Amino acid sequence: MGRSHRHEFDAVIVGSGGAGLYAALEASRVRGNRTAVISKLLPIRSHTGAAQGGIGAALGNLEEDQPQWHAFDTVKGGDYLVDQQAASILADDAVQAVYDLERRGLPFSRIEDGKIDQRRFGGHTRNFGEAAVRRSCYAADRTGHMILQTLYQQCIKNEVAFFDEFHLIDILFEGRKCTGVVALELATGDIHVIHAKAVLIATGGFGRMYRTTSNAYANTGDGLAVLLRRGVPLEDMEFFQFHPTGIRGMGILITEGVRGEGGILRNRAGDRFMERYAPTLLDLAPRDMVARAMTMEIQAGRGILGDPAVDDYLYLDATHLGREVLEKKLPDIADFCRTYLSLDPAENAIPVQPTAHYGMGGIPTDLDGRVVATGSGGLYEGLYAAGECACVSVHGANRLGTNSLVDLIVFGRRAGRHMADFVRQADFGAIPDDALAMQDVLARANKKPHDAHAEKIRTSMKTIMMDKVGIYRTGKALDEAVQELRGLRHEVAEVGVGDTSRSYNNDLLELLELQNLLDLSLITAASAAQRQESRGAHAREDFSERDDDAYLHHTLTWLDGGSVRFGKKSVDLSIWEPKPRVY
């Protein structure tokens, strides 16, 4: 394998999506702080850029709104598994965060008086559930693209150092103190050890474990998997969100903003079936409920093909919105329909199916992004996480639309600020003796013959996750999934890489990513098997009710070799009493 290099920075951020870039901006504002961002992608390729519909903040530009209503919606949307002080911070800080982004140049869509426009979104309501409220600030249907651009632009202005196309392979510790990261430089195959006082993980999601997903190829959960192998726990991994409206067969996201602007889901009879599932919010009920309703319709033979035995679908009807609204407010959606479906959404309904979208769980953190080591709240030193890979927890058992972008901005900023202060008074820890342990793995991988076996394992993983750890789950199927995923983890250890090049060995990169996904798949399935209740996105056919007596707590999971160990962490219920969740 390649040579190894050493670097030293005060703060290192892994991942250059919204959370990573916001943290980098904050960390680099302190004079003298040397900040670096490493990313396995080129600049502005991160998946934040694919977020479409908006960022929720109670600006009240079109009608009365309050941060506490936003916080309540977040808690209820998460089926009361949300930490309530965290949700309050999310909603309070969202307002300032949106203003902050606007003043840094984010080109929001505007209303006539020149203020930021706001649209309705699922589960966001006025006065604790009365009716849908216009809370989502947006820039057409490319809000994430604009956020990513704006933050990257500001990082250029602040002269943040970027290590583009560096893939994270290890994180270094001295006891509970994080002392740096190890990364593979894709261009050369060289190994880089980056010594740091503080490390922030912002590697995003891991939706690529599912067959049908809205997620980018890059979303392989690298940061979570590396930490898991270093003994760090993950939280609430059983909760994975299926977005109701993915393009049939492809999984490409069709923003909830279509329904926010008035789009309607219909079955084969043309019925607005959400009337039967969520009489108040209808199509703007939270995603877990809409995705389940769609599954029920399909299972009852009311899908468009009318056959529950096939991969059936439903229609998202936006024809009544008219071409002008579609082209002005949802231009990319109209473009996706034309490109991938040869369809004009002003003329025809869009064929949709639920698509694996977002992991609510992740690396447990406190309110400043510091990583939690134990169920009782013990912390790692100098280790932070933010964004989809983290679990604060503001999403609980089900995330509301727009809150992913809010999470990135609010907690990316808080973590970056805390880290900036921390590195000013902290010292460097020691680089451990096993810093280059992963180098051997790379060398080993390079010597084995390639036989397309990795693809078979990948396909099996995606099928198992889709069929057995999907929208509806049973104990039997989950136990099978755990066993099968264990088997795949053993198999993947024997897979080789045919490509022997050092430069841009993507074959090797994909194998490392597959290993990460397999570890996270196992944790997801095992976490789902032990939670014998239905809550938010975790719907058990064999335990169909929420069980607050037994399960109103966060799940912590550790990976000990091949086995999964569980722990508990209490939920912050300091503001609102858990209630049945109806919309």
Added chain:
Amino acid sequence: MNIVLRIKRYNPETDEAARFQDFTIAAEPADRLLDCLMLIKRTMDGTLSFRKSCAHGVCGSDAMTINGVERLACKTLVQDVAEEEGAVVTVEPLRSLPVQRDLMVDYTRFFEAYRVVKPFLFPVAKVEEGENIQAPEVRKKFDDPTKCILCASCQSACPVIVEGKDFLGPAAIVQAARFVFDSRDEGIAPRLDVLGAPNGAEACEGHFECTRVCPRGIKVTKNINLTKRAVKQFKEKDD
């Protein structure tokens, strides 16, 4: 249907020169070309190298030359480039950017040009509370260039650059235009040295190739022309 992907291969560690390699695969008309490349990579030849990420045309990773035209592989369907059974689809890296390996090109200079135009807001007003006010019609003036995903398709297609002339490039100017026409930004002034230089906006010869290939449908040439005019007006006012 069966199609042939004729892919330009080059690995600097093993190859003296670039060569074409044919892969025959079964594909559906509605498959993305990226799906075809992934099928080859994951089941036929793991050494095939290209970038990809979002797979639906918004991240800009997989710009390449397909049948001689710059396109995103994930925004190109088989039916767009192969009409009949056995059709040959030629896949090459972007032009003008140095090839790193197979379909991967070196974006270093491309992103340098992007940085040079100072692609960040120079605020006109210091807003202490709340937001800047910007009417929808004012916001509309710079909507087009905000769509840019920096995929470099325009750069590859630009005849001025292909001929090796000194030109900052269409993408960098589009990125500048995104700020120049934003009412909240100081506009030309902080960027005059770059945009007004001989290799700035005026180096564009108006071939419209950039506009033709832009996968985001940006009127690239129009944005360059508007920038040219703004530079000219700024200089005249300054005289």
